[in-house]
Amino acid sequence: MQTLKDKKIWITGASSGIGEALSLELARAGAHLVLLSRNLEKLEKVKEACLKHTSFCLVEHLDLSKSEEMSEVVTRIMDRIGGIDILFNNAGQSQRSLAKETPVEIDRKVMEVNFFGVITLTKLVLPYMLQQGSGHIVAISSITGKFGFPWRTAYSAAKHAIQGFFESLRAELKEDNIKVTIVSPGRIKTNISLNAITQDGVSYNKMDSGQAGGMSPRQCAKKIVKAVRNERKEVLVGNRELLMVYIRRFLPGLYHRLVTKINN
Secondary structure (H helix, E strand, O other), X not given: OOOOOOOEEEEEOOOOHHHHHHHHHHHHOOOEXXXXXOOHHHHHHHHHHHOOOOOOEEEEEOOOOOHHHHHHHHHHHHHHHOOOOEEEEOOOOOEOEOHHHOOHHHHHHHHHHHHHHHHHHHHHHHXXXXXXXXXXXXXXXXXXXXXXXXXXXXXXXXHHHHHHHHHHHHHHOHHHOEEEEEEEEOOEOOOOOOOOEOOOOOEXXXXXXXXXXXXXXXXXXXXXXXXXXXXXXXXXXOOHHHHHHHHHHHOHHHHHHHHOOOOO
């Protein structure tokens, strides 16, 4: 089990939800944190809370939809902190719209944030990990990366792409001492459905009933951190909804009947 004390850990989407909970959990472990998000105001509040537990916490603005700006952000952080031990690719945006009503421009936007932005940042920090001969990359995916899910066609596609990319990357990096952990959360009680994008490009602004009754972000963060400490390759995080992953794998006929009944 690896120790996280004094590790240089970067977390995207750290201003709320799972990212905020991860930041606090890792701060309690004594990690040196770099918190990234589009919302600097909220990041500063998370930083203040983290500094009650750790001696170092840096915040930086990062927008995953603007890949062309990421190189400058990474260089600036490296100049300040001098390295990276673990990257948590947590930031993303969900979707709530039917494919038949969704312009392809929205699909592209969802893919840009949830896939291309994630792999761009990963490829920018990877040379530093290779140079130091160690590192750990954590991809926060979703159970919708394990099976198709109505109202989330582009989001599910992006998470399937994340699954394929990071599984392949893990195999490629085996001899380089760089670990890859893929995390697939289910229903976690965050604002992800409120902030989900619709076919019109605006926020869904509704709390899904399943989301409202989901696992708390802190409990989710604890399970993720435990998986990273143990260098797990994959971990599912959630409650009863995780059964759908196994139903899809072992009882596909039942899965195909159940999935059509999902409406949000």
